[in-house]
Amino acid sequence: MQALASAPFNVAVLANLAQCFLRLDQLDDCIEFCSRALYIDANHVKALSRRATAWHKQKKWKQAAADMRKALALDAENANVLEQHSIIVGDYEDAVTDSELDLVLVAKDQQQQRRNGGDNSTGSPLSASTSEELRFSLELLKKMAEQTTVLGNSEPAGQKRRVSDAWVAYDLLLPFLERNEHVRAKFRTSGEMNKLCDRLVAVMGDLEAPQVATEASARRRDEELIISAMFNCMTAAVADTPRNQAVLFRHVAFRTKLTEAFSALNAAFGAPSQATSVPWIVQASLARFLEEALGSKSWRSAVIASDEAVTALLTTLRINFDDRSMASDERAAKASLVLAGSGICFTLSSEASGLQAFASRGVDCLATAAQALETHSGAGSAVSLRNLLGFMTNLSTSRAIRTAIERAPCQEIRWRLVQILLQIAQDAYCGGHSEPTVSPRDAVCSERALGALLNLSFAETSQLRRSGLLKSPAVETIERILAYASPASFTDSILVLSRATSLLCRLHVAFHGQSGVDESHAPICSRLSSVEVLSKLFEICQQANACFSGKSSAIPEELWQLCAQIWCHVGWCAHLLHVRAFLRQKQAVPLLLQVIALANAQKAYRRPSGKTTACERLVGNMVKVLIAMQTDRDAADAPAFRAQRNIAVLVSSLQTLADGLARKNVAILLAKLCQFDPKAKAAVRELRGIEMMLSISQSMKQAVAF
Structure with missing residues (x-):
């Protein structure tokens, strides 16, 4: 004062x-x-x-x-x-x-x-069914409160039940919470949601109490079902309702007990068949609640910050529910737990802090992911497998994980992951069919499996690339995926085909220059440059052309990326005589020049992030192939190379491309055409391309001198 x-x-x-x-x-x-x-x-x-x-x-x-x-x-x-x-x-x-x-x-x-008096006018903003559901829900909660008091007063002192029989009414409330946003709102604003939190806090503390008598065991089973219904109501209350998520997060006692109960799974870590102290049906309901609550950043941060919760999440992935000797309700609960746990892992690993929390576990995390993929790839729900693959893809973006998998202790895990991911990529996309006559079964799973392999083999010196992919049936898997491409499913398969082709390019590490091929890898190099593989890739290019040619709308970046990878692979083996003969047979030169003209017209070279665009990479790779084709000076190619409209296309690319490899490749091709064809040189000079070529040549010399 x-x-x-x-x-x-x-x-x-x-x-x-x-x-x-x-x-x-x-x-x-x-x-x-x-x-x-x-x-x-x-x-x-x-x-x-x-x-x-x-x-x-x-x-x-x-x-x-x-x-x-x-x-x-x-x-x-x-x-x-x-x-x-x-x-x-x-x-x-x-x-x-x-x-x-x-x-x-x-x-x-x-x-x-x-209405009873004959007036049929309406004035309520809610429909009749919505209002009736809201009214019924409130009456149900009121009756449940009254019955809870009556039953509580009738029980002898010291023998009061931890779970009131009246709470079975939560199971009746559930469908209204699931479908009626006004019921969810009133559940919150009336204080009933916080009341349910308090009840769950009270009962969760007693879940570990042993009860062995037959009567007590039967009672315990009833209580587990009621508690599960209570958690299911909580899950419905927070689904797509951010305000409810925020209110529940403020209930510290509930949040703490929830984490403790979920972390009880850690008692079974390393032995997933072992029973946890919290019943499976309750664990499953609890995990489903957490999965929905993660719509809130506060909930996500709280789970990530809990080391026990993160460990428990990894435990859920290792649970096997495919044992036919297991009771059906236990199997269903475990399947639900794996589904929710995999979804939570996928969601949390999509954030930097969550990815770090998982990646810090290194080898243990990789071993868990490999085991989970192996266990659940052939059984369980497709959604669980998608979640697991999403989690694996996120993990593979972590430098810590990529470093861990390269170490000697991870050799077996590394090999298992390559085998599992390749098998999933093939089975998910191709199914069990021997011929490509049906649409892809699950492009998302295949895309994520291939994406994880691409990330893990990112470094050229990666052991996963050199001793994993090269020794695995990667080429056969990629061939089968490419064979399933069809016009009917093409637009839904662009990402899968792009990643399969990118993986094909990862195998270029088997080839060291035009004269250096490791003898042990010679069969792979031969397979990669085979007419069979080239035919499949060329067919995909034709499908792309059929889907998008003649359309004025912008071509999606994913399609540019797919074609860039295809021509990266063709450019890699274009020095081989039989490859150029194949391209000549397919009349590739005019086709490539048409695509370059389309790229010029789309104006897709702009670099908003400063990085080379997929369209720019495509043009660079195509021009590399054209340079190889022009070197032969074959008469079949001459008309396309000499055509003034095609010369104009190349000069236009020179004008619009940013400085980089693609622009240099165009300049080199034009220089070669000018060198051997006076008419081409005159056309280039008329279009003022000579000055640009000289400028690029000068900058290349300066770069070498520097």
Whole structure:
């Protein structure tokens, strides 16, 4: 108070005094000093937020929300203000929503009375079915509360049941929560959601209590079903409802107990067949809740920060539910647990902090992922496999994981992963069919399996590339995938085909220059450059042309990427005589020049991120092939190379391409054409291409000198 006496109009002093009163829970005094500070400086954020907190504690929701909205407008980047705004404004909006829903129900009652009197007018914003579901849900909750009290009072002291039989009504409430957003809102605003949290906190603490008598075991089974239904209601309440996710996160006791119960799976780590202290059916319901709650960043951060929870998530992936001797309900619960656990791992690993949490486990994480893929690739749901492959793809983007898999202790895991991912890529895309007569079965699984292999073999010196892919049936797998490409499914398969072709390019490591082929890899090099592989790739190019030629809309980046990879592979083996003969037979020169003309017209060379675009790489790879074809100076190619329109296409590329390999390749091709064909040289000079070629040649010399 001495500071106040000496500086009664100092805003900082007034705001600090308000904070002191807030901590002492003297809310009126806090509001008084905040108001004084704001009279002097209406935009003082701390005074606004502290007064809002005091209003909020007094349940003066509207005043509190008004202060917080202004504070957020003044300091939108302040994390504390953002969190406080979410709580205070959210509670105000909840109060408004609760009142509005109550008014709707009252209006429905009045409307029914008018109808009974012959008046058929309507005035409710909710449909009749929605209102009836809302009314029924509230009646159900009311009856459940009454029955809980009656049953509780009838039980002898000291023998009260931890789970009331009345709570079986949650199973009846579930479908309304799942489909009716107004029921979910009222469940929150009426306090029933927090009440359910409190009940779950109470029962979760007793789940480990042993009960061996037959009667007790039967009772325990009933309780497990009720608890599962309670968690299922929680899951439905947070599904696609961010506000419910945020409110539940603020229930610290519930969040803590939830993490402890889920982490009970760690008792079975290394022995997934072992029973956990928390029943499987409850674990499955709990995991499904977590999966839905992860729509909230706060929930995601909390799970990532819990080492026990992350370990438990990896444990779920190792659970085997394909044992036919297992009871059907246990199998179903374990399958559901794996589905939810894999979904959570996929979601969390999509964030940098989550990926780091998993990757820090190194070899253990890789071993778990490999085991899970092996276990669930042939059985279980396709969604679980997609989640697992998404998780594996995310892991493969981590440098720590790529480093770990290259180490000697990971040799067996590395080999297993290559085998498993190749098999999944083939089976998912091609199914069990021997001929490519049907549409792809699951392009997403195949795409993710191939993506993981590409990421893990990113480094040219990678052991996974050199001793994994080269020694595996990778070429056969890629050939079979390419053979399944068809016009009917082409647009849905672009990513799969692109990644399969990229994997083909990873195998170029077997070839070292035009004269250096490792003898052990000679069969692979021969297979890679075979007419069979080239025919499949050329066929895909024709399908791409059929799907997108003649369309004025922009060609998708994925298609440019696919074609760039195809011609990267063809360019890699274009030095071979039989490859050039194959291309000549297919009249490739005019086709390539047509595609380059299309690329020029699409104006797809722009580099928004500074990186080379897929379209630019495609042109560079195609021109590399054209250079190889021109070297033969074959009479069959001459008309296409000499045509003035094609010369114009190449000069146009020279004008529009950014400095880089593609532009240099175009300059080299034009120089070769000018060298051997005076008419071509005259055409290039007329289009002012000679000056550009000289400029590029000069920059290349300077780069070499530097």
